[in-house]
Amino acid sequence: MKITRSISVFATVFAVVYAVVYVVAVEQNYALITYHPVLNQFGLLVEPPKAELAMYWYGWMATAGIAALVSGVIAGFVPKSVAQRLWSGWSWVVPVAMMLVVSYIQRGYFIPRTSVETPSVEQRTGGVE
Numbered sequence: 001m002k003i004t005r006s007i008s009v010f011a012t013v014f015a016v017v018y019a020v021v022y023v024v025a026v027e028q029n030y031a032l033i034t035y036h037p038v039l040n041q042f043g044l045l046v047e048p049p050k051a052e053l054a055m056y057w058y059g060w061m062a063t064a065g066i067a068a069l070v071s072g073v074i075a076g077f078v079p080k081s082v083a084q085r086l087w088s089g090w091s092w093v094v095p096v097a098m099m100l101v102v103s104y105i106q107r108g109y110f111i112p113r114t115s116v117e118t119p120s121v122e123q124r125t126g127g128v129e
Contacts, residue, residue, distance in 0.1 A: 009075050009086060011091060015091035017067055026060050031045065031059025032059045033059040033062055034046055036054055
């Protein structure tokens with residue numbers, strides 16, 4: 001096993017797995033920790049807000065980081081013949097695609113929703129039927 005090949009495989013697998021697991025963790029709320037900023041406390045796994053709000057972002061990053069770390073280490077021990085088939089471009093293609101997915105999921109924060117009210121019968125006819 002060559003170290004430089006292992007680092008290349010680790011980095012590619014880490015980037016791909018981190019991006020995918022992060023999106024799943026955000027969408028399904030798989031947070032390993034919850035931070036309560038008002039109380040300056042951390043809690044294990046997903047907890048409801050204790051005082052006003054709870055932050056799950058740190059937990060989502062931890063979930064994705066641990067999954068990517070384990071996957072990357074395992075991939076570092078893959079035989080050379082299998083590792084050569086891994087395209088290094090995946091390390092940027094998948095994260096970019098996942099950023100687009102997260103942007104779509106969170107589109108409500110970027111695109112303001114305007115409520116379009118349907119006019120009533122009186123408004124459409126001017127009160128005359």
